[in-house]
Amino acid sequence: MRARALAWMILGAALSTAQAQEPPAVRSERGQTPIDMERDIPDIFRYQRDRPPVPRQWPKQPPLIPHAVKGYNITKNFNHCLDCHSPSRRKETGATKVSDSHYLNREGRKTINVSTRRYFCMQCHVPQAEAKPLVENTFRPLKAVTK
Amino acid sequence: MNAEKQDRPGMWGRLKAAGPWLAVGLFAAGIIFWGGFNWAMDLTNTETFCISCHEMRENVFQEYRNTIHYTNRTGVRATCPDCHVPKEWNYKIVRKIQASNELLHKVLGSVDTPEKFNAKRQKLAESEWSRMKKADSRECRNCHHYEFMDYTEQGRRAANRHPAAFTEGKTCIDCHKGIAHALPPIDQGFAPW
Numbered sequence: 001m002r003a004r005a006l007a008w009m010i011l012g013a014a015l016s017t018a019q020a021q022e023p024p025a026v027r028s029e030r031g032q033t034p035i036d037m038e039r040d041i042p043d044i045f046r047y048q049r050d051r052p053p054v055p056r057q058w059p060k061q062p063p064l065i066p067h068a069v070k071g072y073n074i075t076k077n078f079n080h081c082l083d084c085h086s087p088s089r090r091k092e093t094g095a096t097k098v099s100d101s102h103y104l105n106r107e108g109r110k111t112i113n114v115s116t117r118r119y120f121c122m123q124c125h126v127p128q129a130e131a132k133p134l135v136e137n138t139f140r141p142l143k144a145v146t147k
Numbered sequence: 148m149n150a151e152k153q154d155r156p157g158m159w160g161r162l163k164a165a166g167p168w169l170a171v172g173l174f175a176a177g178i179i180f181w182g183g184f185n186w187a188m189d190l191t192n193t194e195t196f197c198i199s200c201h202e203m204r205e206n207v208f209q210e211y212r213n214t215i216h217y218t219n220r221t222g223v224r225a226t227c228p229d230c231h232v233p234k235e236w237n238y239k240i241v242r243k244i245q246a247s248n249e250l251l252h253k254v255l256g257s258v259d260t261p262e263k264f265n266a267k268r269q270k271l272a273e274s275e276w277s278r279m280k281k282a283d284s285r286e287c288r289n290c291h292h293y294e295f296m297d298y299t300e301q302g303r304r305a306a307n308r309h310p311a312a313f314t315e316g317k318t319c320i321d322c323h324k325g326i327a328h329a330l331p332p333i334d335q336g337f338a339p340w
Contacts, residue, residue, distance in 0.1 A: 050302035067304065071214060077332040078325065086335060094307060103338070111338030119337065 045129035053096055054128075057141040062124035063096065069127050074120060081121040082114065188243065194226040200253060203227070206264045210328045217327075230286045230327065231275070238285070269331040276320055284319035291319065 033039035047068045054064045072080040084095040102118040103111050162169065190196060198204040208227075211217050216225040233239045258264040258271075279286070293313055298306040312322065324330065 050304055052303070067302065071326070073329075075329065078330040079335055079337075082335050082337075088336070094304075105338065113336045113338045116337045116339055 279320035
């Protein structure tokens, strides 16, 4: 009898907490557009084509990618960036050198080749598109400020 | 003797008698046979035919769908046979005969799962690369004639590399590997963490 009462109590408690914690409202990637209607197509940007290397805007800025990278995949099997930028291919392809900072392992010791820690190039180096900035940006490069 | 011969005409005689009709008949049969043969072979030279096997549809075709030869600005496409089957008849028939081996492996189920396919990817890729290399990238050059490339229209990097590579006697596949499908694992010499 007592066991039964206890079981009911536990069940009651569980139900009340479940009611108290309402699940957060699901926000669809489609926004408020109903499923049978087409949503506004977001702006489509074209990546800039090849141009000479872009100068850094502040010290230690990861240099921007001055070319389109469509189809240049970084997979478990192959890193397409290093196909041109690796030290062994650089001379032949004329690609920008991978910085010395990328030849350090996590203990800070020098490595012979680019460290695996730097495998995902596009985490820091990004290609450029002719897109309107999402927020106003008042950044001025250091050179322009000191002039 | 003479009379007997006239009664029963020989082979040549009968041919002569049938004469023009026989020639027309043989000619027509030839057209039908030859046309039919090429028509049947052309049916096996379509994207639809290639991806009717799930080995192709679920492995290489999915990779190809993300590339410029599948979808692009103008909608001009290069489908499976454009790259993997030669256009000239003599090369085509040789490749088609070799491809009968693929039917055997379809039956054996050699690459019928993505895992099996990836296990063989290195070997399959290398055999296709060497075929391309031996033929001086013939199938690329069906569309991409380097004699007619306008380097002023090409990007900076392409305009630099193309003339240099052609002078060195390189062929398309030497640089353009993995443009339509995922590459096999390639050791790029990354240092550990």
